[in-house]
Amino acid sequence: MGDFGSNGSSSSMSILMYPWLAFGHMTAFLHLSNKLAEKGHKILFLLPKKALNQVKPLNLYPNLITFHTISIPQVKGLPPGAETNSDVPFFLTHLLAVAMNQTRPEVETILCTNKPDLVFYDSADWIPEIAKPVGAKTVCFNTVSAASIALTLVPAAERDIIDGKEMLAEELAKPPLGYPSSKVVLLAHEAKTLSFVWRRHEGIGSFFDGKVTAMRNCDAIAIRTCRETEGKFCDYIGSQYSKPVYLTGPVLPVDEPNKTSLEPRWADWLAKFKPGSVVFCAFGSQPVVDKIDQFQELCLGLEATGLPFLVALKPPSGVSTVEEALPEGFQERVRGRGVVYGGWVQQPLVLDHPSVGCFVSHCGFGSMWESLMSDCQMVLVPQHGEQILNARLMAEEMEVAVEVERGDNGWFSRRSLEDAVKSVMSEGSEVGENVRKNHEKWRCVLSDSGFADGYISKFEQNLIDLVKS
Ligand SMILES: C[C@@H]1O[C@@H](OC[C@H]2O[C@@H](Oc3cc4c(O)cc(O)cc4[o+]c3-c3ccc(O)c(O)c3)[C@H](O)[C@@H](O)[C@@H]2O)[C@H](O)[C@H](O)[C@H]1O
Ligand SMILES: O=c1ccn([C@@H]2O[C@H](COP(=O)(O)OP(=O)(O)O[C@H]3OC[C@@H](O)[C@H](O)[C@H]3O)[C@@H](O)[C@H]2O)c(=O)[nH]1
Numbered sequence: 001m002g003d004f005g006s007n008g009s010s011s012s013m014s015i016l017m018y019p020w021l022a023f024g025h026m027t028a029f030l031h032l033s034n035k036l037a038e039k040g041h042k043i044l045f046l047l048p049k050k051a052l053n054q055v056k057p058l059n060l061y062p063n064l065i066t067f068h069t070i071s072i073p074q075v076k077g078l079p080p081g082a083e084t085n086s087d088v089p090f091f092l093t094h095l096l097a098v099a100m101n102q103t104r105p106e107v108e109t110i111l112c113t114n115k116p117d118l119v120f121y122d123s124a125d126w127i128p129e130i131a132k133p134v135g136a137k138t139v140c141f142n143t144v145s146a147a148s149i150a151l152t153l154v155p156a157a158e159r160d161i162i163d164g165k166e167m168l169a170e171e172l173a174k175p176p177l178g179y180p181s182s183k184v185v186l187l188a189h190e191a192k193t194l195s196f197v198w199r200r201h202e203g204i205g206s207f208f209d210g211k212v213t214a215m216r217n218c219d220a221i222a223i224r225t226c227r228e229t230e231g232k233f234c235d236y237i238g239s240q241y242s243k244p245v246y247l248t249g250p251v252l253p254v255d256e257p258n259k260t261s262l263e264p265r266w267a268d269w270l271a272k273f274k275p276g277s278v279v280f281c282a283f284g285s286q287p288v289v290d291k292i293d294q295f296q297e298l299c300l301g302l303e304a305t306g307l308p309f310l311v312a313l314k315p316p317s318g319v320s321t322v323e324e325a326l327p328e329g330f331q332e333r334v335r336g337r338g339v340v341y342g343g344w345v346q347q348p349l350v351l352d353h354p355s356v357g358c359f360v361s362h363c364g365f366g367s368m369w370e371s372l373m374s375d376c377q378m379v380l381v382p383q384h385g386e387q388i389l390n391a392r393l394m395a396e397e398m399e400v401a402v403e404v405e406r407g408d409n410g411w412f413s414r415r416s417l418e419d420a421v422k423s424v425m426s427e428g429s430e431v432g433e434n435v436r437k438n439h440e441k442w443r444c445v446l447s448d449s450g451f452a453d454g455y456i457s458k459f460e461q462n463l464i465d466l467v468k469s
Contacts, residue, residue: 011040013467016116016136018046018107019143020123021072021100022085023285024366026051028143028224029120030058030065031251035456036463037061044114046107048072048083054344057260060253068110073102085286089317090384094201100124101204111136117467120222125214137466139246140218144365146225146233147184147393148386151175152197153211154240159198161206166195178239180232183396184389189410194385215241220466222246224365226455228445229398246462249455250369250446253348262349269339270310270350276357279309279421280350280376283362283383292316294411296327298381299340301417302360303330307425308337310356312345351376358425360417363391372400372442377424377432379404381412400439402431 015036019029026047033043043065047055052067059065072083078095082088088096100123108130111119115134120141121127128138142149151157156176159167173191175181186194200206215221221241223234226249238245261267270278279302295316302309319325322342347367350356351374359376361367362383368390371378378401380391394401402424405416424432445451 011464013041013117013463014044014114015041015118015120016044016046016111016114017120018070018124018127019121019141020085021048021051021083021096023051023054024364025122025143026055026084027058027285028251028366029141030055031253032120032141032224032248033065034058034060034253035248035251036460037064039456039460040064041460042066044068044110044116046070046110050081050083050087058253070103070106072099075099075102086314090286090290093196094204094207097123097204097210098201101126104130118463121218122214123210125210125217127214128217128219137220137469138218139220139222139463139466140214141222141224141248143224144386145368145390145393146223146230146237147181148389149211149223150179150233150236150240151185151389152194152385153208153215154237155212156240158208158212161198161200167198178236180236181397184233184392186385186388189408190385190388192410193383193388197385218243220244220246220462222248222459224248224251224369226250226446226451229393229442244462246459247455248459249452250373251456252369252373252452254452260346260349262346262353266310266345266350267353270353270355273308273337273355275354277308278353278355279305279307279358279360279425280356281309281311281313281360282345282347282350282367283313283381284364284367286314290317292318292325295322295325297412297414298360298417299330300327301412301414302421303334303338304414304418305421305425307358307421308355309334309339310345310350311338311340312347312350313340313342315342358421360421363387363394365390368394372439373447375440375443377436378402378439379417379420379424381417398438398442400435400442402435 017029019025045067049069075095075098104126111130111134116136119127119131119136120139122141131138169188169192172194173186173188197207234245315322316325322340348370359371360379361371363380380401380403382388382391391403395403402420404412404420406412423429
């Protein structure tokens with residue numbers, strides 16, 4: 001099998017990874033790279049320059065995982081210097097996809113020079129066209145839930161779009177024929193967040209076209225999930241594409257004896273509070289809460305719980321710092337028990353801190369796995385289609401979390417957030433006890449020493465067979 005140089009093992013594979021330019025995706029690809037490097041495989045990881053410093057500390061095998069930075073071209077309409085989804089407002093994401101497409105010549109050169117056995121990608125749907133000539137097999141590795149792919153990104157979900165005409169919410173909410181769940185679905189007002197899936201953009205077509213092409217043309221589809229939580233969705237995707245679907249399992253870093261520790265400023269601050277009493281709130285790596293009013297409802301809802309809280313959120317649209325967006329008098333009222341921080345915190349380590357007892361999450365798929373592995377109570381405030389589906393999976397199917405209630409306009413109130421947090425944190429709450437019990441059962445299954453390893457070993461074997469085929 002191929003090799004980037006020589007790592008001395010004849011059965012080791014050389015793998016090139018090129019994830020979508022978003023931290024949630026890059027992090028998931030890197031966790032998987034660590035698992036494969038642990039088995040002796042060599043990885044060349046492509047990423048934008050700006051992402052390197054943030055992602056580098058997660059590399060547990062620097063001798064086997066090499067980063068290669070890619071220049072992300074400036075595309076008209078994108079903020080100057082934008083390289084990742086964190087730099088781009090949600091409604092401009094398609095332009096970042098255009099920029100990623102323009103990296104094709106550079107990636108082609110890297111492929112020709114390195115001739116890997118395998119290429120992993122998710123968004124760059126042209127990878128199979130440039131990988132085949134160098135003899136590499138391709139794996140479309142999906143870091144989002146199988147449910148969200150099954151609902152919108154399978155051939156049966158194709159829609160006849162009349163150019164320029166937006167689909168009605170009722171139309172968007174209809175699951176494709178054969179979709180295997182009646183619980184993991186969207187209400188009409190929630191389905192409006194899916195309109196981007198079929199909307200056409202000049203030069204790149206629609207999100208749907210890109211994802212279906214990516215999954216049609218690869219040699220195998222892979223998903224960061226497990227049969228125990230999403231088996232029926234994986235089977236449906238496999239039948240829609242008539243090709244193997246490999247599952248990696250949760251792919252989370254295990255506790256390393258010398259892993260980095262939580263920044264002292266947070267460790268010290270959290271240590272002031274009783275075990276299990278602090279509410280931690282984070283909404284992933286991308287700008288999420290767009291509206292200043294919703295940002296303020298969130299702050300006021302946490303204030304109203306009376307509990308200590310740590311919020312790590314990007315500022316909403318229209319302001320450049322979180323401080324500017326805080327409600328009047330908020331900082332004075334919560335001083336000593338509540339912090340709203342606009343930067344990056346080490347989420348897995350915060351969740352692991354003994355004082356933290358509740359996680360208010362947007363339910364990105366990475367956060368979903370991290371929260372399932374933690375012993376925190378979970379309150380879900382999903383913002384977009386995929387996160388709403390993940391939330392349904394957690395709240396309705398697995399019954400491990402409580403989702404915040406929203407009005408018909410899709411907005412949540414400070415009261416609904418306060419109620420949701422209290423329902424899981426108040427002693428003697430029936431809802432709280434039920435989700436705690438179910439969460440504990442799932443945590444035991446997922447954190448069993450053989451569980452994740454079993455998935456990775458099977459996944460590795462799938463890859464070896466694919467390369468040999
Ligand atoms: C092209 C522009 O993309 C839009 O970006 C949205 C975000 O997409 C995330 O990925 C998915 C989202 C959803 C979803 O919201 C609902 C669904 O039913 C399915 C998905 O699937 C995916 C997805 C699936 C498979 C895969 O391999 C992926 O890489 C993604 C993504 O995580 C996030 O980074 C994007 O910001 C944007 O709204 C814009 O308007 C579109 O034009
Ligand atoms: O302050 C922060 C914020 C986020 N994070 C980490 O960043 C990652 C965020 O990933 P999530 O998947 O939860 O959320 P994102 O919104 O960033 O990701 C997006 O792309 C990847 C998909 O799987 C998600 O479903 C989608 O929402 C998590 O691993 C989280 O631990 C931090 O470590 N600190």
